Amino acid sequence: MFFARLSEVPRTTSFRTALIFLSLFICSFLALFGYIYWQTTGYLLNDVDAELNRTIESLSQQPMQIRLKEMLDHSINDRNNLAPSTLFNASGKPIVGPMKSVPAFGSFDQPYELSWSASGSHNRPVRFIVHRLDDSSTLVAAEDIHDIREFHELLMNALLSGGSLLILVGLIGAVALGYSARRRLDGLTRSIRHIVEGDLGRRLPVRGNGDDIDRLSEVVNGMLDAIERLMGELKGVCDDIAHDLRTPLTRLIGGLERARRHKLSEAEYVEALDEALDEAKGLMQTFRALLRISQIEAGARRSQFSIVDLNRIAADVSELFEPLAEERDINLSLVAAPHPACISGDPQLLFDATCNLLDNALKFVPNHGRVEVRVIADASRSGLSISDNGPGIAAEEREAVFRRLYRGDASRNKPGNGLGLSMVSAVARLHDMSLEVHDALPGCRMEIIGKAVNS
Structure with a gap:
C-alpha cells in the first residue's frame, strides 16, 4: 500500500512544483558556482602571469653577467623546480635553468601552458612566457601551477558532490512533499466520498494553518x-x-x-x-x-439593492400596525436611532420582513401588553430590534421557528401559516444579516442586524 501511494506521488502538483523549484535552484547553483570558478581561476592565473612578467622585466633589464648569476642562484635554490625559468642562447641551447629545450609556443610574451617534468620526477603543469632578449637570447619565465590545478579539481569535486547532495536532498524533499500532499488529498477524497454517499454531516478536514x-x-x-x-x-x-x-x-x-x-x-x-x-x-x-x-x-432581488435607512422602515411599519395595537390597547413604541442607520438592501423586502416580525410580536403579546421597535445603529452595524412582553420562545424552539411551516404548540391556535419568520430568515440571509432570538425577560426580542454603510 505504501509503495502504491509512492507510485502516485509523481502525479501530484506538490511533487511537480517541488521539481520545478529544484531545477531552478540547481540552475542558479550552477550559474553561481560557474561564476565563482571563472573568477577564481582568472584571478589565480592572472597573478601567475603578473609574476612571470615581473620576472621577465627584472631579468631583461640586468647586464648579462648579473642575469646569469641571479638565474644560477635561483636554479640552485629552487630544488623542486617550482619556477623552472631557463635562459637559452640564440641557437636554442640552454645556458642556465632546468629546461632542456625551448617549449613549443605561439608568439613571444604570451602565456602558455605545458606538462613538464625535471629528470626523474612526475609531469607537472607549468605556465610560461617566452621573451626574446636584446642579445638574441631567449628567456623562458615559468611557474609551476600544480597547486592551482589541484585547487580547480577541488572546486570541481565540491561542485559534483555538492550538486549530487543537492539533487538527492531535493528529490527526497519533493517526494516527501508529494507524499504529504497525497495523504492530505486522500483524506479530502475520503471525506467527499462519504458526503456523496449521503453523510451530509461530515466535513473536510482542516489543519488550522491557513494554507x-x-x-x-x-x-x-x-x-x-x-x-x-x-x-x-x-x-x-x-x-x-x-x-x-x-x-x-x-x-x-x-x-x-x-x-x-x-x-x-x-x-x-x-x-x-x-x-x-x-x-x-x-x-x-x-x-x-x-x-x-x-x-x-435564490438572490433574484439583489439587483434592486440600494441604500436603505432603517429609521424610515421602522417608522413606516410602526405607523402601519399602530391601529391594530390601539385596538388591543397594546403600547407600541418606536425608538429611532439619532442618526441614519443605513444598509445596502431591497427596501420592499426589508419592509416586509419588519412587518412579519412586528406582526408576530403583536400576535402573541397579550392585550394591554407592550411592544418596542428599536433601531440599532453604530459605526459598523445597523439593524432592528423588536421586543415584547409576551410568552417568549423556548430555547429549544429558537432555531426551529425559522423553518418553513413550523408552528409550535403555543401557535397552533393562532392565525397564520408558519411562513412569516421563514421569510424573515430568507431576507436576512439575502442581505448577509444576522437574525437572532433573545429573552426579553419577560417576552422575546428578535434582532436583525447587518453591516452599516454610508448614506
Missing part, C-alpha cells in the same frame, strides 16, 4: 453547512406540508363531499362553496409564500 487547502476546505465546509441546512429545511418543509396542509385539505375535501351527498338548498351550496374557496385561497396563499421565500433565497 490554500485549508481555505478551500473552509469554503467547501461553509457550502456543505448551507446544503445541510437547506436539506434539513427541505425535509422539514415536506414534513410540515404533510402535517399542516393535511388539515385544510381534509376540511376542503370533507366539505365538498358533504355538499355532494346531502341535498342542500341553494344558500347552503353557496355557503359550502364559499368555505371551499376560503380553504383553497388559504392553500394558495401558503404556496405563494413558499414560492416567494424560494425566490428570495
Whole structure:
C-alpha cells in the first residue's frame, strides 16, 4: 500500500512544483558556482602571469653577467623546480635553468601552458612566457601551477558532490512533499466520498494553518453547512406540508363531499362553496409564500439593492400596525436611532420582513401588553430590534421557528401559516444579516442586524 501511494506521488502538483523549484535552484547553483570558478581561476592565473612578467622585466633589464648569476642562484635554490625559468642562447641551447629545450609556443610574451617534468620526477603543469632578449637570447619565465590545478579539481569535486547532495536532498524533499500532499488529498477524497454517499454531516478536514487547502476546505465546509441546512429545511418543509396542509385539505375535501351527498338548498351550496374557496385561497396563499421565500433565497432581488435607512422602515411599519395595537390597547413604541442607520438592501423586502416580525410580536403579546421597535445603529452595524412582553420562545424552539411551516404548540391556535419568520430568515440571509432570538425577560426580542454603510 505504501509503495502504491509512492507510485502516485509523481502525479501530484506538490511533487511537480517541488521539481520545478529544484531545477531552478540547481540552475542558479550552477550559474553561481560557474561564476565563482571563472573568477577564481582568472584571478589565480592572472597573478601567475603578473609574476612571470615581473620576472621577465627584472631579468631583461640586468647586464648579462648579473642575469646569469641571479638565474644560477635561483636554479640552485629552487630544488623542486617550482619556477623552472631557463635562459637559452640564440641557437636554442640552454645556458642556465632546468629546461632542456625551448617549449613549443605561439608568439613571444604570451602565456602558455605545458606538462613538464625535471629528470626523474612526475609531469607537472607549468605556465610560461617566452621573451626574446636584446642579445638574441631567449628567456623562458615559468611557474609551476600544480597547486592551482589541484585547487580547480577541488572546486570541481565540491561542485559534483555538492550538486549530487543537492539533487538527492531535493528529490527526497519533493517526494516527501508529494507524499504529504497525497495523504492530505486522500483524506479530502475520503471525506467527499462519504458526503456523496449521503453523510451530509461530515466535513473536510482542516489543519488550522491557513494554507490554500485549508481555505478551500473552509469554503467547501461553509457550502456543505448551507446544503445541510437547506436539506434539513427541505425535509422539514415536506414534513410540515404533510402535517399542516393535511388539515385544510381534509376540511376542503370533507366539505365538498358533504355538499355532494346531502341535498342542500341553494344558500347552503353557496355557503359550502364559499368555505371551499376560503380553504383553497388559504392553500394558495401558503404556496405563494413558499414560492416567494424560494425566490428570495435564490438572490433574484439583489439587483434592486440600494441604500436603505432603517429609521424610515421602522417608522413606516410602526405607523402601519399602530391601529391594530390601539385596538388591543397594546403600547407600541418606536425608538429611532439619532442618526441614519443605513444598509445596502431591497427596501420592499426589508419592509416586509419588519412587518412579519412586528406582526408576530403583536400576535402573541397579550392585550394591554407592550411592544418596542428599536433601531440599532453604530459605526459598523445597523439593524432592528423588536421586543415584547409576551410568552417568549423556548430555547429549544429558537432555531426551529425559522423553518418553513413550523408552528409550535403555543401557535397552533393562532392565525397564520408558519411562513412569516421563514421569510424573515430568507431576507436576512439575502442581505448577509444576522437574525437572532433573545429573552426579553419577560417576552422575546428578535434582532436583525447587518453591516452599516454610508448614506
